[in-house]
Amino acid sequence: xxxxxxxxxxxxxxxxxxxxxxxxxxxxxxxxxxxxxxxxxxxxxxxxxxxxxxxxxxxxxxxxxxxxxxxxxxxxxxxxxxxxxxxxxxxxxxxxxxxxxxxxxxxxxxxxxx
Amino acid sequence: xxxxxxxxxxxxxxxxxxxxxxxxxxxxxxxxxxxxxxxxxxxxxxxxxxxxxxxxxxxxxxxxxxxxxxxxxxxxxxxxxxxxxxxxxxxxxxxxxxxxxxxxxxxxxx
Numbered sequence: 514x515x516x517x518x519x520x521x522x523x524x525x526x527x528x529x530x531x532x533x534x535x536x537x538x539x540x541x542x543x544x545x546x547x548x549x550x551x552x553x554x555x556x557x558x559x560x561x562x563x564x565x566x567x568x569x570x571x572x573x574x575x576x577x578x579x580x581x582x583x584x585x586x587x588x589x590x591x592x593x594x595x596x597x598x599x600x601x602x603x604x605x606x607x608x609x610x611x612x613x614x615x616x617x618x619x620x621x622x623x624x625x626x627x
Numbered sequence: 628x629x630x631x632x633x634x635x636x637x638x639x640x641x642x643x644x645x646x647x648x649x650x651x652x653x654x655x656x657x658x659x660x661x662x663x664x665x666x667x668x669x670x671x672x673x674x675x676x677x678x679x680x681x682x683x684x685x686x687x688x689x690x691x692x693x694x695x696x697x698x699x700x701x702x703x704x705x706x707x708x709x710x711x712x713x714x715x716x717x718x719x720x721x722x723x724x725x726x727x728x729x730x731x732x733x734x735x736x737x
Contacts, residue, residue, distance in 0.1 A: 517670070544723060553635065555727040556671075556715070569724065603670050610723060615661075618670035 515539055517619035519604050525625045526594065534589040534622045536604030543609035545587040546616060547579060550601040562587060563610045594626045630654050633716055633728025642737050646703040650716035650728045653697065657718040657726075660692050662701045665713045665730065674714075675701060706735045 517538045526532050538545060547559040561569035562581040576598075578590040587604055601623050605616040633650045640646055648662075658679055663671035675690040677683045677699075683690045689702040699718070703710055716728040 519670075546723070553729065555629075555631070555729050556717075556725075558724055561723050563723075571724075605670075607723065615673055615676055616725060617673065618663075620668075620670045623668075 517604055517606055517617055519602075519619040519622050521622060522620065523623045523625075525627065526591070527627050528594060528596070530594075531590070531592040533591065534602055534604075534624075536587040536589075536619055538585055538587075538604075538606040538617075538619075540606055540617060542606040542617075543584050544607045545581060545584070546605040546607075547587065547589055548603040548605060548618075550603055550621070552600075556603065559589075568610070591624075594624075596626050599624055599626045628653055630726050631716065631718065631728045634731055635729050637732040637734060639734045639736060640706060642706060642708060642735055644706050644735075646706050646710070646733060646735075648701040648703075648714050648716075648731050648733070650699050650718075651697055652699075652718060652726075654718075654720065654726070655694075655697070656720035658721055659719045660690070660699050661717040661725070662688075662690055663715040663717060665715060667712075671715055708735045708737050711735050 545562045549557045559573045560579045580588040601621040603621045604619045607616045631652045660677045662675040664674045665671040680694045687704045691700045711734045713730040713732045715730045717725045
């Protein structure tokens with residue numbers, strides 16, 4: 514595997530379900546990100562992790578819970594979501610907080626909340 | 628007013644044409660400017676990266692930044708059908724928080 518991988522690629526869940534999105538980067542980076550991409554809206558930054566520590570939470574509702582066990586893996590735990598949470602969730606990585614901000618993206622997880 | 632404005636299009640041009648894509652922004656602290664290309668059902672991929680004002684060329688692609696006007700552009704020469712994608716501008720002030728434009732959907736017609 515190369516670059517940034519995400520699983521699953523597609524997910525359909527009910528509002529009462531609990532599910533998790535997984536991201537793995539194979540680039541040796543130290544920073545990882547979650548973004549939300551909704552139709553006709555710009556990418557929205559959700560969370561930033563540097564060296565496994567969360568450094569940014571962009572006012573994300575608590576029904577989204579990130580976890581970063583090490584610099585290569587990032588999870589997004591989902592529970593009691595709303596239909597308006599349906600979107601493409603993108604993971605990205607970069608060298609770190611002192612990098613020149615080149616962020617490399619995974620293919621995304623297309624989430625549908627029924 | 629949005630921090631970054633980008634015309635969503637769609638933009639449709641014939642093969643071989645020169646394409647011009649643009650973004651304007653309001654935050655004078657932005658120093659890093661990027662263009663990402665996103666194919667359907669894929670994540671964005673970094674296409675061009677520029678620091679501060681000036682031009683940068685890479686093959687058929689040229690990125691321009693005019694900080695005095697708060698305006699950035701991406702030019703695609705000799706456009707190909709494979710260039711059909713959504714192009715996203717992004718920028719930051721040096722921190723890790725990128726601010727994206729809405730994206731312009733581009734179609735190159737054979």
